Amino acid sequence: MIFTKQDSHTRSNSVFGWVLSFVKPYRIWVFICILASVLVAVADIWMGVLIQSMVEYTSDFDKLVRIALIILCLTIVGFFSKYFITYSAARFSARAMRDLKNKMAAHLEQVPMSTMDKYHSGDLVSRLTSDAQILQSFLQQHFYQLFYLPVVFVGALALLLSINWKLILFSVAILPVAIAVTGAMSRPLQTYAARMQDHLGQANAIAQDTLSGIHMVKAFRLEDVMYRKYEAGMQQVLKNGILAEKKRAFMTAPGILLFSAPILFFVAYGGYLIQTGELTLGSLVIFSYLLHFIIEPLSLAPVLFAQVQETSGAAKRLQEICLQPVEQNDLPAISVDPKAVPVQFENVTFAYDQTKILDAISFALPKNKTVALVGASGSGKSTILKLLCGFYQIEPGEGCIKVFGHSLDHWNLAALRSHLSLVSQDTTLFPVSIAENISYGRLDATRDEIIAAAKAANAHDFIMELPEGYETRVGERGSRLSGGQKQRIAIARAILKDAPILLLDEPTSALDTESEALVQEALENVMRDRTVLVIAHRLSTIKDADEVLVLEQGQIVERGTHFDLLAKGGVYTRLYQKQFATEEQGVLAAEGV
Numbered sequence: 087m088i089f090t091k092q093d094s095h096t097r098s099n100s101v102f103g104w105v106l107s108f109v110k111p112y113r114i115w116v117f118i119c120i121l122a123s124v125l126v127a128v129a130d131i132w133m134g135v136l137i138q139s140m141v142e143y144t145s146d147f148d149k150l151v152r153i154a155l156i157i158l159c160l161t162i163v164g165f166f167s168k169y170f171i172t173y174s175a176a177r178f179s180a181r182a183m184r185d186l187k188n189k190m191a192a193h194l195e196q197v198p199m200s201t202m203d204k205y206h207s208g209d210l211v212s213r214l215t216s217d218a219q220i221l222q223s224f225l226q227q228h229f230y231q232l233f234y235l236p237v238v239f240v241g242a243l244a245l246l247l248s249i250n251w252k253l254i255l256f257s258v259a260i261l262p263v264a265i266a267v268t269g270a271m272s273r274p275l276q277t278y279a280a281r282m283q284d285h286l287g288q289a290n291a292i293a294q295d296t297l298s299g300i301h302m303v304k305a306f307r308l309e310d311v312m313y314r315k316y317e318a319g320m321q322q323v324l325k326n327g328i329l330a331e332k333k334r335a336f337m338t339a340p341g342i343l344l345f346s347a348p349i350l351f352f353v354a355y356g357g358y359l360i361q362t363g364e365l366t367l368g369s370l371v372i373f374s375y376l377l378h379f380i381i382e383p384l385s386l387a388p389v390l391f392a393q394v395q396e397t398s399g400a401a402k403r404l405q406e407i408c409l410q411p412v413e414q415n416d417l418p419a420i421s422v423d424p425k426a427v428p429v430q431f432e433n434v435t436f437a438y439d440q441t442k443i444l445d446a447i448s449f450a451l452p453k454n455k456t457v458a459l460v461g462a463s464g465s466g467k468s469t470i471l472k473l474l475c476g477f478y479q480i481e482p483g484e485g486c487i488k489v490f491g492h493s494l495d496h497w498n499l500a501a502l503r504s505h506l507s508l509v510s511q512d513t514t515l516f517p518v519s520i521a522e523n524i525s526y527g528r529l530d531a532t533r534d535e536i537i538a539a540a541k542a543a544n545a546h547d548f549i550m551e552l553p554e555g556y557e558t559r560v561g562e563r564g565s566r567l568s569g570g571q572k573q574r575i576a577i578a579r580a581i582l583k584d585a586p587i588l589l590l591d592e593p594t595s596a597l598d599t600e601s602e603a604l605v606q607e608a609l610e611n612v613m614r615d616r617t618v619l620v621i622a623h624r625l626s627t628i629k630d631a632d633e634v635l636v637l638e639q640g641q642i643v644e645r646g647t648h649f650d651l652l653a654k655g656g657v658y659t660r661l662y663q664k665q666f667a668t669e670e671q672g673v674l675a676a677e678g679v
């Protein structure tokens with residue numbers, strides 16, 4: 087089980103190449119957009135030449151009519167080109183972003199849990215929405231400028247130089263200073279924009295936690311606390327947004343002044359050149375028209391540069407996710423020997439980051455046997471289950487987990503998980519119908535099989551009492567069902583999956599006696615004739631287990647049956663006295679013993 091980079095979009099490590107890989111399939115629209123941008127630029131410059139001719143041929147009516155017709159044609163070409171710039175940019179940017187978001191969503195489902203632990207889901211959603219929006223806006227609204235502005239600039243400059251090089255050089259002499267000043271002033275913009283996005287991600291994470299845990303928020307009266315956290319995050323978003331706008335506004339006034347200076351120089355020096363006879367009035371008219379096409383690209387260059395920076399920041403946040411290695415799912419399927427030992431842990435040591443959680447764990451789970459994990463909270467029980475599911479990777483030399491005799495390193499993880507059924511305490515239901523929720527155990531299950539699984543999980547009766555029966559939608563995370571009902575649906579899903587190995591984290595949350603008995607019976611049904619690794623919280627499960635492993639600080643400190651362990655009078659006995667003795671007395675009392 088090796089986590090690898092295996093994505094066609096990750097061949098290029100540069101953020102530019104990465105974005106390009108999403109745009110590439112729509113290159114025809116990119117080409118149309120670039121072509122239309124160049125056409126608009128050519129039409130704009132050509133218009134200047136025609137204006138000059140008009141001034142020079144005022145006495146030749148025929149020529150004037152011809153020029154007017156060409157101007158009309160150029161206006162029409164300009165109109166359609168502008169239409170195609172907008173249309174093609176919208177087309178390729180929207181499609182590229184759809185692909186990028188789809189790719190990211192699919193990629194996120196494949197990254198290992200260790201990667202998911204590093205990010206908050208709210209932050210990931212923020213990247214998928216807000217950062218992707220920044221990228222799309224750039225492609226849609228500013229991409230064409232990367233082609234239009236240089237072409238129009240070079241065309242206008244060449245024409246102006248050919249008319250009177252002294253006048254143009256004199257007029258634009260101040261522009262390098264203007265570019266340097268506004269460029270330097272725009273630099274902090276990208277820092278503010280990046281901070282804004284970070285704070286937005288954090289605020290979204292808080293909003294998501296608050297809404298998904300709204301019951302707890304209300305029960306503990308945390309509304310104000312959570313609101314204040316969100317408000318503080320949004321305050322930071324606002325603060326950085328205002329700082330960016332302040333900078334932008336501060337840039338605007340000197341920018342306008344600096345970029346207006348060439349016009350002043352042009353009027354003064356151009357007037358002088360006319361007086362000395364070096365320049366005709368017609369040339370002065372075309373000069374004033376074309377000068378705009380020199381000033382505009384230069385004045386927009388720093389703004390465009392800042393936008394490119396901001397967009398590349400957003401693209402980097404998106405690319406960072408897509409560059410995360412994914413789980414190994416392309417290994418060939420392993421043929422399983424049904425006689426092989428289903429699960430073996432051989433000297434497994436594991437640490438999350440640097441903290442050692444499991445220390446040289448070894449045990450075997452034979453076919454159709456039940457091994458129970460018991461131990462204090464934090465002793466590493468859930469981690470054993472997570473490792474067996476391949477959620478985390480064991481470092482080389484830190485032991486080996488074998489499933490049906492094959493090391494997890496050689497398993498295709500999707501195939502591995504098809505042999506495992508996980509019923510965790512934290513029952514995950516999706517906001518779809520009950521039938522669909524159960525069918526996620528086996529997607530091709532028939533209606534009868536779904537109902538049979540629900541019956542075995544003691545869920546059928548309560549489902550039939552719901553207004554829409556199996557078609558009842560369960561709300562977000564099963565919010566319309568009780569704890570016990572949710573657990574029974576999760577058990578029905580596991581029964582339907584019918585995987586040879588069952589991983590069970592017994593529910594600890596207190597259910598009422600009736601519901602508890604129904605869940606317990608359902609669990610017994612799912613455990614029957616299966617190989618089970620169970621994090622046991624009930625004495626009855628522990629007593630029935632073929633082997634009990636007692637964990638303490640990541641080590642198996644005792645093992646044996648419940649009665650062997652009690653006879654030892656060690657860690658298990660102390661645990662039993664602390665956790666289960668009262669339960670046993672309760673049972674005995676109920677049985678009248």
Ligand SMILES: Nc1ncnc2c1ncn2[C@@H]1O[C@H](COP(=O)(O)OP(=O)(O)OP(=O)(O)O)[C@@H](O)[C@H]1O
Binds near residue numbers: 467
């Ligand atoms: N994703 C994670 N990243 C870092 N540390 C973790 C992670 N998950 C668990 N831990 C830590 O690993 C230790 C063992 O956790 P684990 O969930 O395996 O314990 P447990 O025995 O199942 O506890 P409980 O009975 O309370 O569920 C704990 O100290 C916990 O804080």
